[in-house]
Amino acid sequence: MKKQLFSLYLLFFCQVLYGQTDTSFFFTRVKQDSSKLKLNMDAVYNRPFLQMGKLPVSLGGYLEANSSYFSTDGISDGLSFQLPRLTMFMSASIRQRIKFMTEIEFEEGGREINIEFAALDLEFNPLFNLRGGVIMNPIGSFNQNHDGPKWEFVSRPVSSTTIIPSTWSNVGFGVFGKYSRKDWVWAYEAYLSNGFDDNIINNNQNRTWFPASKANGDRFEESFNGVPLKTVKMAVKHRKVAEIGLSWMGGVYNKFKDDGIILDKKRQLNFIALDINSTILKDTYLNGEWVWAYVDVPDTYIQQFGNRQQGGFLDIVQPIKKGKMLGWSESVLNVALRLEYADYNVGNFQELGLRIADHMYALVPAISFRPSAQTVIRANYRYERHTDLLRNPASQTAGFQFGFSTYF
């Protein structure tokens, strides 16, 4: 009974939220320019903003809440409710061609507060802009385009949060630019930033684990080893065909020198990611990302810690009904499917000659209902298989997730 009540409460809550934005007392919605071709890299600005009067400041944000029921090998911890994140953003046009934008995220009910993005953009030419501050490294597509309301599934893609540690932002600066002609647009981004530390091989996951570096708040103040992390992305899009992005992020993760004393050689890490999205067959939306990661792990770490990881996801979203539903005039009902995979240790055991497993895959059929483009109410089944390092019988997890995510 409690389950039902809570879900109802969630539903009404979204309704109230939605209702509030309508009674725009002071704030008005900033009209989004839909004529321009938008890329994943534009996601930070491509959000619904509210503006107060004629002030040059726009505000926005989004909230996510969900409930889930999972069982692993038949053992369940029952139903639980989460508020994974509440994000606020604010942008200001300081002068012509000078913009500031910040995104602040409260995670897990406020236990964690992160500045995900806080950067100043200076435009010299559409092909040449400077950006500095806390930037989101443009690796893959999800890291920059991660707002909850844009996705039809309750959970974030596994490979994008555990191999690419989204949201992965760092202090740094760089350049970006765009060139468009007719139905084509081409864009690039290149940044230098602070980066990873050796927690990627010193963590409570007992494997190479990039997200472990996120716990190090010092990276907003100083680099762990003085070598900048380089991130470069290139994307092309054709209005009627697809957007394809290719990105690379590389750097050094260990402290090879301290106080002038050489401690170790420089140990590199490199990510290469491919992302693609397209609408085919009139209105079937495909969106995917694949990442390969390479790390120089010290020999003394044995193969418990992988020197190669790879993984990705593919989302297929099919609207099945559009138009007036339940009294909302522009609502959409979708069915969707996500396939995802993450291999945390690619290679063979030296001792055994056998392949190392340590991988997972998941299958997620979903339905989502959007009363408006800015709000999504979604429910999905989720089936996951995790195989341990030694390839012992996989543990199976399955269950349901239900929740909403909305811009406000």
Add this chain to the structure above:
Amino acid sequence: MNRRLLIFAIILEAILIVSCERITPRVPADDQILDGPIDGLSSAEKTRFLAGDVAFNDEIFTRETGLGSVFVATSCGSCHAGDGKGTLFTTLTRFGQTDETGNKFLHLGGPQLQNRAIPGYTPESIPAGATFSRFTPPSNTGLGFIELVSDEDILAMADPSDLDKDGISGVPNYGALPSFINALPNAIPKNGKYIHRFGKKAAAYSLLHQTVNAYSQDIGISSAFAPKDVYSGQEIDPEISNLTINNVVFYLQTLKAPIQRDQNDTQVQRGKQTFIDLGCQGCHKQTLKTSLSPIAALSNKTFHPYTDLLLHDMGSGLDDGYTEGSAKTSEWRTPPLWGLGLSPNSQGGQYFLMHDGRARSIEQAIQMHGGEAGASRDRFKKLAQGEQADLIKFLKSL
């Protein structure tokens, strides 16, 4: 409009609730998995079991929590996955002792090789001139029962001068007790030394002894019981609480014993008779009993581990030239055979048997028996193929 919303919500809920229980994975049968507590624990005991379970399986040590500086693995669970046996990948190496006079390489990192190190430290290597042996992790189920076999019962199975002339002698491993261990009231010491029973060479007295050594030697975690740092050899502050260690010991004590499968299968029953006929029971004793324990569920119980907890000379083929305690280099403690059929579930679908995982099947393991077990191995070789298959099927049912 609210009514429609309500309908929408109700339909969604209905789908969710109906399907929750159905489309989720099933619990594996109790006899298919090694982990889980023994029956009959009180709720306070179950809580301790769970606390120990978390410390054993989930607590992964890092530099910040005391790992190393040199170590072999970062958690108990990474070698004892699912409480089952390990593989060559999780095998550890010990070196430096050839007879009962003790380890001659303690100053060079002996007895255990810590082959890994946190950044900035050099891992150990085997010093020149040291003999060594590799140990594959055994399963750690039902150990609470084994811990409670009385010294009297163990001595009753021993036959040091082979008085019954079956070619099988069997001796306990006698060792000195570390200062943090209190001998059990029913212990039967000899010249101030006590019967040890855990480990491949039976060189650990109790689960506390084994656990303290594992934290120190395998993970590099010092404790109030063993305060010396593995790297520097100096006493350092404890990196783990006594409470956690005691919880882990409690967890090991109350892990259930493996449950035999297919007991009524006729082939399994024939195989069991063959096992007896070949004389395997000379060492792999089917039934033992526990003495009194404060944990009611363990007290005065009979159980079926297929071991005598004694050391046997297994011949030159299994002699690595390394030993522990009073054992000879060719002597090994009879390993319990319970849970044998479930070994592949923790060995990546394969078998890695005998002390260093050198046997890749049960047949190979039997073929490698020598010394005191030579006669029963020869009898096994003479069996018709069908009889061998019966025996294997029986062993896999354990």
